[in-house]
Amino acid sequence: MPRRALWAYRGAPRRYALSAAAAAERVARESYGRLLAQLAARTRDVAAAEDALADAFAAALSAWPRGQVPDNPEAWLFAAAKRKLIDAARRKRTATQSEHQILLGIEELEAEMTAHDAPDRRLGLMFACAHPAIEDAVRTPLMLQVVLGFSAERIAAAFLVEPAAMGQRLVRAKKKIRDAGIGFDVPEPAEWRARLAAVLDAIYAAYGAGWSDPLGADPERRGLAEEAVWLARVLVGQVRDEPEALGLLALLLHLEARRPARRDADGRFVPLDEQDVGLWLREMLLEAETILRAASAAQRPGRFQLEAAIQSAHATRAWRGEADWDAIVLLYGALSELTGSPVARLNAAAAIARRDGPEAGLAAAEDLAANFGVLLDYQPYWALRADLCARLGRAEAARAAYDEAIIRESDAAVIAFLKVRRNSV
């Protein structure tokens, strides 16, 4: 290293290190799935592409502080990962793939990368993960890992599975993609319908992971919600007339439009009913409405269209000052019928409480809990119960229910909110 550069590095290591880490983190967030999909598309070896990409990021962290962050960090990372991939292929020729084949694949994708309109292969990668030849329980976790770069530990926590078991299932699924020759193409319409549900679920799960951190305090989650919205847009672009894909995009835009109102200036949780509609992003709400209308034109209702319609009924508060509670009760009823989900039924009970009063709502909620025992371990059940008991003047029961809700919540902002509510009973 030239002396001058060394001096520059030693004189201001912290600043450089920070900017390199920040740049790498930004590229990781924005480009991880795109790079991985590009690297793995030809060889179908997702695990090898992951290793190469991880090495490239590590190389970036050590190389960038010494000089400048490159003008095009994504291209830099791609080039570095590509070299690692070639090296790895040279070191370990597998029985199924000759070095020649791998080099040929790399050449092709290099030509593709330098072409002006490099195709985004992430969607193809997602459909590969959702292939019927992949064990169905691992499809969504696999997508979260390969497209969004989630660690096995983090996925395991979200899916309530042991990290080691999740890790093994992910490894097995990646081997299947490579060895069975699963293609990275967006399939034909007749085929994609069967796989679409898993793709939609994964995008929604990614949004959910970002949703629980609206202020972007957790660096691993920052940008995830926007990324999920973006993926939903890419999906809609590919499977144009698929109403459920449109429904998902409409749903995410509705939720995203409320992000600025979900925490107050001090970072405190603000429930939907109490959000300042002036903070909702009108343009985004209108876009969501337009997309939802386009979805309903196909007359093939589904879960995500119903969920989007529910959010749309909430959004009417921005225009008419009041949510459309009749519609919300009706739509949650339809969603319960469609999915059989106790959570949808509980939301229906909450809507009934808003429309017909706390007594009717509490009766509906208690009725549900008697039929679906799982609700007794679900924070929103207790929060709803607490709120309705408080409204009915049953202070003792309300406080007890708030206690039950608090022990079942992990989000600090929500816990703080529940405690304030409890103390005001």
Next chain:
Amino acid sequence: MKYAVIVYETADDFAAREDERSKTYWDGHGAYFGALQAAGIFTGGAGLKAPHTATTVRLRGGARQVVDGPYADIKEQLGGFYLIDVENLDAAMAWAEKCPGAATGAIEVRPLVEMNQS
């Protein structure tokens, strides 16, 4: 990629080879073979005689052990296989679905081990 399209047949499928349904049975495989060839993806294959003709051999401690019958005593038995060369698993699955026996038995699709060319 090269795949084996492996046909598992029921006892009734094996019976159909020889009773009054025999022409339909063999014409079915003939037509399938023709379609694979016409598509330019056929690279090999063979039909196997019924499971009762099978003999299973093991070498244990240097000694040969012989058992009358197929390796696995299962409801659907290996009846034959086609070797095809197609783009990817989806293409192989699409051909498997068209294979005679898919509607009665089961068709397993499995990639072939490709030996290093260098």
